[in-house]
Amino acid sequence: xxxxxxxxxxxxxxxxxxxxxVDLTVAPGARHALIGxxxxxxxxxxxxxxxxxxxxxxxxxxxxxxxxSLSEVRRCRLGMSQTLQHSSLFASLTAAETVALAxxxxxxxxxxxxxxxxxxxxxxxxxxxxxxxxxxxxxxxxPSLSHGERKQLEVALALACSPSxxxxxxxxxxxxxxxxxxxxxxxxxxxxxxTVLFVEHDLDLVFxxxxxxxxxxxGRVLLSGTxxxxxxxxxxxxxxxxxxxxxxxxxx
Amino acid sequence: MTGWVAAxxxxxxxxxxxxxxxxVLAVGLSLVFGMMDVLNLAHGALFVVGAYLAxxxxxxxxxxxxxxxxxxxAAVIGLLAGGLLSAMTExxxxxxxxxQALLTLxxxxxxxxxxxxxxxxxxxxxxxxxxxxxxxxVFGAAYPTYRLVLIGVGAVxxxxxxxxxxxTTLGALIRATVADREMVAxxxxxxxxxxxxxxxxxxxxxTVAGVLGGPVYGASVGLDSTVLILALVVVxxxxxxxxxxxxVGALVIGQIESLGRALLPDLAxxxxxxxxxxxxxxRPRGLFGSRSGAAA
Amino acid sequence: xxxxxxxxxxxxxxxxxxxxxxxxxxxLGPVPAIVVVVVLAAAxxxxxPFATTTLTRLLVFGLLAVSLDLLVGITGLPSLGHAAYFGAxxxxxxxxxxxxxxxxPVPLLVGAAVGGLAxxxxxWVAVRSAGVYFLMLTLAIGEVLxxxxxxxxxxxxxxxxxxxxxxxxxxxxxxxxxGYLYWYVxxxxxxxxxxxWLLARSPFGATLRGIRDNESRMRAIGxxxxxxxxxxxxxxxxxxxxxxxxxxAQQRLVxxxDLGFTTAALVLLAVVVGGAGSxxxxxxxxxxxxxxxxxxxxxxxxxxxxxxxxxxxxxxxxLPRGAAGLTSLRPFRRRRS
Numbered sequence: 001x002x003x004x005x006x007x008x009x010x011x012x013x014x015x016x017x018x019x020x021x022v023d024l025t026v027a028p029g030a031r032h033a034l035i036g037x038x039x040x041x042x043x044x045x046x047x048x049x050x051x052x053x054x055x056x057x058x059x060x061x062x063x064x065x066x067x068x069s070l071s072e073v074r075r076c077r078l079g080m081s082q083t084l085q086h087s088s089l090f091a092s093l094t095a096a097e098t099v100a101l102a103x104x105x106x107x108x109x110x111x112x113x114x115x116x117x118x119x120x121x122x123x124x125x126x127x128x129x130x131x132x133x134x135x136x137x138x139x140x141x142x143p144s145l146s147h148g149e150r151k152q153l154e155v156a157l158a159l160a161c162s163p164s165x166x167x168x169x170x171x172x173x174x175x176x177x178x179x180x181x182x183x184x185x186x187x188x189x190x191x192x193x194x195t196v197l198f199v200e201h202d203l204d205l206v207f208x209x210x211x212x213x214x215x216x217x218x219g220r221v222l223l224s225g226t227x228x229x230x231x232x233x234x235x236x237x238x239x240x241x242x243x244x245x246x247x248x249x250x251x252x
Numbered sequence: 253m254t255g256w257v258a259a260x261x262x263x264x265x266x267x268x269x270x271x272x273x274x275x276v277l278a279v280g281l282s283l284v285f286g287m288m289d290v291l292n293l294a295h296g297a298l299f300v301v302g303a304y305l306a307x308x309x310x311x312x313x314x315x316x317x318x319x320x321x322x323x324x325x326a327a328v329i330g331l332l333a334g335g336l337l338s339a340m341t342e343x344x345x346x347x348x349x350x351x352q353a354l355l356t357l358x359x360x361x362x363x364x365x366x367x368x369x370x371x372x373x374x375x376x377x378x379x380x381x382x383x384x385x386x387x388x389x390v391f392g393a394a395y396p397t398y399r400l401v402l403i404g405v406g407a408v409x410x411x412x413x414x415x416x417x418x419x420t421t422l423g424a425l426i427r428a429t430v431a432d433r434e435m436v437a438x439x440x441x442x443x444x445x446x447x448x449x450x451x452x453x454x455x456x457x458x459t460v461a462g463v464l465g466g467p468v469y470g471a472s473v474g475l476d477s478t479v480l481i482l483a484l485v486v487v488x489x490x491x492x493x494x495x496x497x498x499x500v501g502a503l504v505i506g507q508i509e510s511l512g513r514a515l516l517p518d519l520a521x522x523x524x525x526x527x528x529x530x531x532x533x534x535r536p537r538g539l540f541g542s543r544s545g546a547a548a
Numbered sequence: 549x550x551x552x553x554x555x556x557x558x559x560x561x562x563x564x565x566x567x568x569x570x571x572x573x574x575x576l577g578p579v580p581a582i583v584v585v586v587v588l589a590a591a592x593x594x595x596x597p598f599a600t601t602t603l604t605r606l607l608v609f610g611l612l613a614v615s616l617d618l619l620v621g622i623t624g625l626p627s628l629g630h631a632a633y634f635g636a637x638x639x640x641x642x643x644x645x646x647x648x649x650x651x652x653p654v655p656l657l658v659g660a661a662v663g664g665l666a667x668x669x670x671x672w673v674a675v676r677s678a679g680v681y682f683l684m685l686t687l688a689i690g691e692v693l694x695x696x697x698x699x700x701x702x703x704x705x706x707x708x709x710x711x712x713x714x715x716x717x718x719x720x721x722x723x724x725x726x727g728y729l730y731w732y733v734x735x736x737x738x739x740x741x742x743x744x745w746l747l748a749r750s751p752f753g754a755t756l757r758g759i760r761d762n763e764s765r766m767r768a769i770g771x772x773x774x775x776x777x778x779x780x781x782x783x784x785x786x787x788x789x790x791x792x793x794x795x796x797a798q799q800r801l802v803x804x805x806d807l808g809f810t811t812a813a814l815v816l817l818a819v820v821v822g823g824a825g826s827x828x829x830x831x832x833x834x835x836x837x838x839x840x841x842x843x844x845x846x847x848x849x850x851x852x853x854x855x856x857x858x859x860x861x862x863x864x865x866x867l868p869r870g871a872a873g874l875t876s877l878r879p880f881r882r883r884r885s
Binding site: 091102111 | 751754776
Binding site: 285366522 | 584626628636673677679680681683684685687688689691692695699777809810813816817820851853854856857858860861864865868
């Protein structure tokens with residue numbers, strides 16, 4: 001049983017086939033990277049998987065569930081969680097309140113219309129903020145956080161949904177090297193029950209973290225394999241660089 | 253079928269007349285919103301300004317001079333008011349669209365009160381111009397001539413606006429701004445000038461519609477919100493920013509208003525709202541709306 | 549009563565936000581709220597009957613503004629049709645008082661129920677939209693209900709309104725004195741305000757604020773936002789219905805004007821003037837609106853609305869966060885960017 005699959009997934013915008021008949025299987029516990037040159041359809045595929053965007057054709061499976069016709073909300077309730085490429089948070093809430101929103105939803109208690117003590121939610125939020133390195137920013141509002149800190153908060157928010165499958169859209173984009181290293185450590189330390197699929201431009205991060213890589217090109221899967229297979233592939237090199245040298249791509 | 257049409261011919265014609273008027277009114281509202289995301293809640297007040305102008309200048313008795321004079325003055329006032337509204341919303345451009353809508357709501361309150369102070373609380377009648385104040389036989393039924401002319405004028409204006417927006421360079425600019433404002437700004441067109449132009453033209457159409465509607469609706473306190481709501485329903489049904497949508501929406505609402513009131517006098521409001529609800533459930537962006545505007 | 553997105557001071561930890569206090573705040577606790585209620589309760593002892601009546605009207609309108617703030621300020625849904633549920637509650641309470649019994653709490657509960665039901669019946673379409681679209685839809689809904697009030701002569705009295713509503717009765721004693729009526733309105737108003745305040749601080753309220761800030765992200769973390777918006781809409785309609793039943797008890801007359809566009813615009817004005825999202829701000833805004841219209845209006849030849857329109861325009865330009873925004877200099881206010 002795979003954690004996340006899609007079969008024949010397609011989506012067109014007018015004449016442009018952004019995602020064209022894509023099959024993808026993400027194994028349970030995998031650290032699966034989705035890479036490809038600009039315009040390869042990574043972000044569109046990401047949105048089709050999370051349910052933010054509807055596919056023209058194809059199916060999406062999450063564990064044993066067929067979630068093709070389910071909304072983003074239902075997919076999240078079934079264990080799919082995501083961070084967005086452009087951080088998209090809550091302007092008036094603090095970091096702690098932000099994480100608590102998701103922690104409360106996935107805590108198994110009802111969202112009641114009267115005040116109630118929720119020690120578990122508080123503990124869980126504090127724990128997640130500590131995990132991503134925001135423990136001392138818990139009481140600060142989102143607008144006062146730096147870009148990198150917001151991306152870290154995104155990750156904490158996604159983890160607060162208790163995901164079985166975590167989808168990350170360019171989690172390291174705009175992060176400082178130190179923040180990026182921290183993110184890598186957080187993701188590497190995730191329990192193995194959590195499956196990770198991530199879109200990333202930073203190929204260092206991809207090859208440090210991923211145990212499986214899928215390369216998209218022009219909306220189609222060019223290659224799916226181990227990092228070493230991808231490194232060695234001439235087709236991938238051509239897709240990225242035309243016919244330039246492989247060394248320039250992977251050793252910058 | 254022919255029997256039904258004959259029996260309800262008057263209502264159908266009334267619906268066309270209302271629809272023609274509504275289109276003239278709603279198309280400005282729709283384009284201003286579609287282009288700039290500014291919901292102009294003062295649009296109904298502009299209509300009533302036109303209606304009171306007609307009452308003031310042509311209210312004495314049927315006269316072409318008074319009526320055409322009212323049209324001319326209303327057009328000028330509409331242009332100026334649109335320019336003013338555009339200038340007033342400009343400082344709020346970085347704030348939420350709601351603030352801009354609230355500003356126009358404040359303006360609407362002020363305008364309505366000033367009109368009430370100047371013209372009093374009593375409804376004023378506006379006679380149709382001489383020659384149009386009688387009735388004409390349509391398939392054996394007597395029908396007010398002015399309303400027939402109104403249908404014709406509405407049709408001409410509809411064609412005019414359609415040609416302007418769909419066939420001219422200016423129209424192309426307007427449509428491009430509706431579709432992608434940033435892109436139009438990026439190619440070096442000054443957004444603000446397009447906005448002022450559309451705001452002024454839309455307001456002109458509203459005040460002119462007020463004069464044209466004068467012989468049908470008269471001029472009265474509270475007419476502004478009634479008219480504003482009808483126009484809003486039209487643009488929501490048709491889709492914001494779409495000329496075709498405004499036209500179809502106006503014709504549909506015209507018929508619902510008129511036929512609905514004739515056939516189901518007690519339920520007309522519900523039919524109106526039901527149509528709106530139905531369209532929004534089936535097509536949340538309106539019949540001809542394309543942009544994902546719900547996030548606005 | 550300081551800030552919606554904060555926990556009540558009295559509760560130490562792990563309630564709504566479920567986290568340590570965001571930053572040190574002035575520990576006023578419930579003291580200001582208690583002072584305000586005590587002063588309000590004592591007011592009729594010192595005021596002339598006319599002033600007490602004005603204050604009663606102000607409280608009724610203030611409660612309506614609070615209920616609208618639940619939509620506008622907490623949930624981010626600007627409504628221009630909220631007077632419809634106020635009016636629905638008022639007509640229902642008036643009708644029950646005439647035809648059944650004016651005994652408290654019957655008209656109150658009927659008003660609340662009818663306000664809530666009217667919101668439930670019409671809100672499902674409205675909450676599927678957002679922002680300016682929501683504004684337009686609620687405007688249309690409000691106008692339809694206002695026309696219903698006009699045309700349903702048998703029940704509503706048509707354009708003349710529903711008159712001859714008997715005074716509310718506590719046990720067998722009718723509340724005839726302006727002071728007793730005032731205390732009734734104040735008591736109900738305080739309880740209803742407290743309910744809204746608790747709702748805003750509950751997990752449900754936190755969800756609503758999340759929706760206000762970023763609805764699409766709320767969906768991505770697993771909240772069916774439409775359902776929550778619908779819940780907020782019904783709650784706001786119910787509280788507006790309560791305010792409506794107080795209106796019926798106070799005016800003893802309900803007219804179509806009470807649920808029309810002008811009332812809806814004025815209450816939105818009150819929320820904006822007072823500062824959306826603070827709950828107490830809209831009460832201040834309501835006071836400004838009622839005083840300008842009813843106290844200054846006669847001096848302006850009955851055209852207080854003109855002044856209100858000007859105030860409205862000025863507030864939009866000068867005080868984007870309303871009167872509540874003026875307190876942002878104090879440490880317990882949090883600036884929003």
